[in-house]
Amino acid sequence: MTKPLPPGISLEQFNSAISEMEKVVGKAFVFIDDVNELRSYRDPYNTTNDADFAPSAAVAPHNVEQIQKILAIVNQYKIPVWTISTGKNFAYGGPAPRKPGYIVLDLKLMNKILEVNEKHGYAIVEPGVSYYDLYNYLQEKGIKLWIDCAAPAWGGIVGNTSDHGAGYTPYGDHLLMQCGMQVVLADGTVVETGMDTTSNSKTGGLYKYGQGAGIDGLFTQSNFGVITRMGIWLMPEPPGYTPFMITLENEQDLETVTDLTLPLRLNQVIHNAPMTVDLLWEAAMSVSRREYYTGTGPMPESHRKKMAKDLHLGIWNYYAAVYGPEPMMKNNMELIQDTFGSIPGAKFHFDDTRKGDPGWDYRVKLMKGEPNMTEFSLLNWIGGGGHINFSPISAADGKDAMKQYKMIEKRAHEYGFDYIGEFLIGWRDQHHIFMLMFNRMSEEEKKRAHDLFAILVDDAAAMGYGEYRTHLSFMDQIANTYSWNNNSLWDAHHAIKDELDPNGVLSPGKMGIWPKNLRGKA
Amino acid sequence: MKKLLTIALSLLALTACDQQPEAKKVTESDANKPLPEVTTETPPATDNKLSQRSGKVIFELHCAGCHDPGDAYAATKQLALVRGKDLAVILQRTDLVPDYIKYVVRDGLLEMPPFRPTDINDAELDNLATYIVDSAKAYKAKESK
Numbered sequence: 001m002t003k004p005l006p007p008g009i010s011l012e013q014f015n016s017a018i019s020e021m022e023k024v025v026g027k028a029f030v031f032i033d034d035v036n037e038l039r040s041y042r043d044p045y046n047t048t049n050d051a052d053f054a055p056s057a058a059v060a061p062h063n064v065e066q067i068q069k070i071l072a073i074v075n076q077y078k079i080p081v082w083t084i085s086t087g088k089n090f091a092y093g094g095p096a097p098r099k100p101g102y103i104v105l106d107l108k109l110m111n112k113i114l115e116v117n118e119k120h121g122y123a124i125v126e127p128g129v130s131y132y133d134l135y136n137y138l139q140e141k142g143i144k145l146w147i148d149c150a151a152p153a154w155g156g157i158v159g160n161t162s163d164h165g166a167g168y169t170p171y172g173d174h175l176l177m178q179c180g181m182q183v184v185l186a187d188g189t190v191v192e193t194g195m196d197t198t199s200n201s202k203t204g205g206l207y208k209y210g211q212g213a214g215i216d217g218l219f220t221q222s223n224f225g226v227i228t229r230m231g232i233w234l235m236p237e238p239p240g241y242t243p244f245m246i247t248l249e250n251e252q253d254l255e256t257v258t259d260l261t262l263p264l265r266l267n268q269v270i271h272n273a274p275m276t277v278d279l280l281w282e283a284a285m286s287v288s289r290r291e292y293y294t295g296t297g298p299m300p301e302s303h304r305k306k307m308a309k310d311l312h313l314g315i316w317n318y319y320a321a322v323y324g325p326e327p328m329m330k331n332n333m334e335l336i337q338d339t340f341g342s343i344p345g346a347k348f349h350f351d352d353t354r355k356g357d358p359g360w361d362y363r364v365k366l367m368k369g370e371p372n373m374t375e376f377s378l379l380n381w382i383g384g385g386g387h388i389n390f391s392p393i394s395a396a397d398g399k400d401a402m403k404q405y406k407m408i409e410k411r412a413h414e415y416g417f418d419y420i421g422e423f424l425i426g427w428r429d430q431h432h433i434f435m436l437m438f439n440r441m442s443e444e445e446k447k448r449a450h451d452l453f454a455i456l457v458d459d460a461a462a463m464g465y466g467e468y469r470t471h472l473s474f475m476d477q478i479a480n481t482y483s484w485n486n487n488s489l490w491d492a493h494h495a496i497k498d499e500l501d502p503n504g505v506l507s508p509g510k511m512g513i514w515p516k517n518l519r520g521k522a
Numbered sequence: 523m524k525k526l527l528t529i530a531l532s533l534l535a536l537t538a539c540d541q542q543p544e545a546k547k548v549t550e551s552d553a554n555k556p557l558p559e560v561t562t563e564t565p566p567a568t569d570n571k572l573s574q575r576s577g578k579v580i581f582e583l584h585c586a587g588c589h590d591p592g593d594a595y596a597a598t599k600q601l602a603l604v605r606g607k608d609l610a611v612i613l614q615r616t617d618l619v620p621d622y623i624k625y626v627v628r629d630g631l632l633e634m635p636p637f638r639p640t641d642i643n644d645a646e647l648d649n650l651a652t653y654i655v656d657s658a659k660a661y662k663a664k665e666s667k
Contacts, residue, residue, distance in 0.1 A: 026570045031639055040628050040636035060640045062570045090635060108640035109570075128640075132583060154587065286593065288603055358593045373587030376596040376633070383600070385633035 003034055004054045004100035006079040007518075014056065017077045021059050024069040029109070031058040041087075041104050043096040045386050045440060046473065047450035053096035053472055055082065058104035064228050068188040070105065071226075074505045075186065078517075081105040082507050083226050085127035085159035088152065091389040091435075092163070093472035098509035105226065107158075114229065115205070118143050122179060122205040124231045127158040131371045138234075145234040146369040148172055151362075153371030158230045162220040164469055166424055166431055168366040170271040170323060171235045173426055175220060180204040182229035183219050186501035191225070205231040221469070222493070223507035224500050235369070242329050243321040243364045244336070245354060247314030249345035254316050254405060254423070255398030257346075260339050261425055262396045269332050272367055274320035276401075277422040281435065282317045283307050284381040284420065285359035285374060298413045314347075317359075321367045378435055381420065386440030388449065388473075390456050392465040394423075394430045401430060407459055408434050415452040431468055457481065470511075479512025494519065572643050577653025580646050581613075584637060589613070600633060613657040620651035 005014050022030050031037035034054075041058055042050045059081075061067045074081050082102040087095030097104060111128030116138065123134060123145075131149035134157060138145055148167035150160050161174040171177045180194040191197075193216045196204035208214065219225050248257060257276055264270045280299070293303045308315065318340075322332040340346050354360040362374035379385040394404045401423055409419040412434070420435040434456070438449035450473065457467070457474060461481040470478050482489055493513045497504075504515020514520075575583075588597035591611045602610035609615055624647050630636035642650060 028572055028643075029570055036628065037639055040630075040638040040641075042636065044630045044635050058638070058640075066570075087638060087641075094635060095638060106638065106640050108638065132587075152587075154584070288600070291603075356593075361594055371587075372594065373596065374594045376588055377599060379633040380596060380600040380603070383604070383632065385635075 004051070004056050006056055006077075006101040006103065007099070009077060009079055009101075013077055014079075017073055017079055018057060020073045021057075021070055024066050024073070025059060025061050029060040029062075031060075032056075041095045041106075043090070043094040043472070045090055045094070045388065046096070046471075047386075047388055047438070047446050047453065048473060051100060053093065053098070054100045055097050055104045056101045058106050060106040060109045062109050064182075064184060064190060067105070067184050067226055067228065068190075071184065071186060071188050071505065074103070075503050078503050078505065079103055080505055080508045082510075083107065083223075085162075085227075086130050086154065086156035087159075088130075088155040089159060089163060090152070091387055091471065092469060096472065098472050098475065098507070102508075107226075107228075110228065113137050116141070116143055116145070116234075117205060118145060120206055121145055121236050122231055122233045123157075124180070124205060124229060125157050126229055127156065127227060129158070130154055130156045131160075135369070135371045144237040146171070146237055147234060147371070148174065148177070148369050149366070149371045151366060151375040152373055154373065157232050158227055161230060161232065162227055164221055166273065166426065167369070168272055168275070168363070169235055169369045171233060171369075172273045172424075174232075175217070177233040178216065178230060179206065179208045179233055180231040181216055181219065181227055183225035183227050185225045186503070186506050190228075205233075218496065221511045223510040223513055224496060226506065238323040239325050240329050241321060241323050241368055242333060243319070243351070243367050244333070245349040245360060245363070246318040246340050246343075247312070247347045247349065248316040248318060248343060249314055251315050252402070253314075253343055253346070255402045256343050257316065257318055257340065257398075258396060258401045258423070258425070258430070259398035260343075262428075264336065264339060265396070265425055265427065269322075269335050270320045271323050272321050274318060274425045275363070275422055276425075277317045277319065278420060279304060279308055279313055279315050279317070280381070280418055280420045281378065281422055282313050282359045283311055284378045285362065286311055286357070286377075288380045289382050289418070297416045298418045312357075313359075319363045319367070378420070378437065381418075381437050382439060384439050384441055386438040386446065386449070388436050388438075388453060388471050389469075390434040390436060390453055390467070391469050392432050392434075392460045392467050394432050394465060396425045396428055396430050401432070403463070404432055404460075404465060407463065408432075408456060411452060411456055411459060412436070415448055417449065417452060475509060475512045572645060575646050575649070577646075577649035577651070577656075580642055580650045581653055584641060585612075585650075588634070597634065612654060614661045616658045616662055618654060618658065620648070620655060623651040623654055624648075 041055050043053055080102045082097030083105045084095045085107045107127035110126040112126045115124040131153040135147050148169045148171040150165050161178050165174050166172050180196045182192045184190055194210045195201045195207050219227055261274050292307045293299045322329045362372055365372050394400045412419045422433050424431040436449055439445045457477050466481055467478050497513055498516050504517045508515050508518050588595055589612050598610050627637050
């Protein structure tokens with residue numbers, strides 16, 4: 001493979017830019033060796049080719065001043081940089097850039113926990129801080145605050161929050177819990193949002209809005225600046241915590257359980273985001289597909305039924321928790337048991353009977369913000385690890401959930417893949433995650449997975465659904481589904497992009513937002 | 523000409539920053555130093571130090587989540603299924619040599635994604651490989667007693 005270079009840049013210009021960056025961060029923090037260094041910046045789980053997302057280099061600054069200097073260099077040469085924080089955004093592209101030849105701006109080494117305020121319940125962190133890092137810090141210092149982590153907890157606060165990630169405690173809507181950020185704009189200007197921009201502010205981590213336009217959201221799922229610091233609210237450790245699971249016997253129970261959940265969720269009888277998890281996702285925490293089925297195509301019904309029986313799982317498996325003082329939990333649990341007990345065949349499970357089951361144990365950890373990596377067991381389902389997430393939003397409404405599930409299941413089966421999925425009820429919506437697993441050693445299967453994903457985007461759009469987040473390969477296709485009024489939303493994104501980043505150096509193409517020099521050329 | 527342009531652009535960027543005194547401020551924190559002032563000097567590259575974490579620290583941070591013994595650990599389960607129980611737990615395997623470990627960490631293997639030099643730098647990768655090999659030797663020595 002010939003070395004990819006930034007678009008429109010000669011090798012001589014590239015070498016010259018690299019040499020200038022080395023002066024800024026030191027040779028040890030600029031990576032240009034394709035074999036020994038840059039292979040680690042690829043997305044191993046893509047549905048096309050590694051070469052489609054191969055960077056030309058990576059540079060790892062240690063502070064804001066170095067970022068400013070790097071941005072001055074890339075503005076001069078008009079070289080695109082692709083910003084990552086912990087780089088663990090797998091299923092959506094990992095650390096890899098949107099196009100070959102970009103230089104990865106790797107913020108992993110900016111990894112300071114700048115402040116933890118136990119009384120008011122927040123932390124201020126740099127982009128390289130992982131969920132494990134923050135959790136370990138709180139544990140070591142004996143600070144009675146919980147984190148809310150992504151399921152694979154090696155990801156980080158800044159990256160996950162700015163990609164609109166979700167978690168499993170009552171603080172699971174990560175962007176809702178974000179408070180204040182520091183951003184470096186393409187021209188090197190440093191901006192702080194919210195209260196932090198007043199002099200001697202003491203409320204930066206407490207109040208999100210300040211005066212004037214709230215612009216924090218502009219820097220999420222976008223490429224308008226480089227986030228270098230973020231405040232995140234942390235939940236005080238509650239006096240009690242009761243996780244529970246309900247196994248449901250019938251496919252159609254998805255409709256009932258969703259409808260019964262909404263009032264409990266909106267009225268905060270259930271404090272966190274309930275998950276309705278399909279049989280295969282749950283089973284994958286304990287077994288691999290080959291232990292039950294070695295044929296091709298989706299696992300047949302008879303094998304699924306046997307597996308459900310062996311593992312004491314439902315066709316759907318519902319997880320949630322209540323938190324607080326004992327009387328409050330008792331009261332809420334009674335309401336919850338009365339409500340869901342009406343579903344025929346629904347069975348409640350608690351720690352006393354379920355402990356030791358890997359599927360139960362990791363949910364119990366997630367719903368109290370204890371980082372773990374158990375969910376990576378999904379990658380064992382067919383082996384080889386290829387996976388990409390199709391993530392449409394649906395209403396927290398039974399009929400809607402069923403409609404979306406049946407649409408995806410039908411297409412998945414038509415293309416020869418298992419439906420492996422879960423629904424997360426946020427507040428009024430559901431994040432529906434379809435985990436499309438494929439054998440990444442088979443070019444034919446990768447292509448089939450890619451084609452399935454593409455048609456799902458179109459099918460979903462035709463039914464009125466949009467995705468909340470996506471893989472590098474599908475950012476443009478999905479951006480085109482957010483097209484009301486002649487793409488006026490994307491025109492607005494592009495107007496901001498052109499104003500803030502006229503040379504188009506920051507993460508071109510992130511979520512389908514392109515600078516003017518590359519627009520329409522992707 | 524290019525050099526002049528670089529300097530001019532750098533100065534522009536830096537001037538813009540100098541007009542943002544807030545940028546120098548960080549929130550109240552006991553362990554927190556203010557951000558460095560932006561200067562026109564290029565800092566000596568030695569300011570950025572490579573971390574020197576032990577193999578054990580690296581293992582616990584980056585590997586244990588999937589490779590610890592037990593059913594909750596994805597890689598251990600998969601290795602048990604594909605390679606057999608004796609080869610499931612990497613801290614108990616004497617067939618792994620440092621060069622192989624280092625290659626797999628940087629390149630990934632099947633379900634496992636690669637680790638970047640900013641996750642684990644080259645010296646730390648040496649520490650990690652040594653830690654895995656030594657732990658396995660110690661485990662076998664204890665087993666054979």
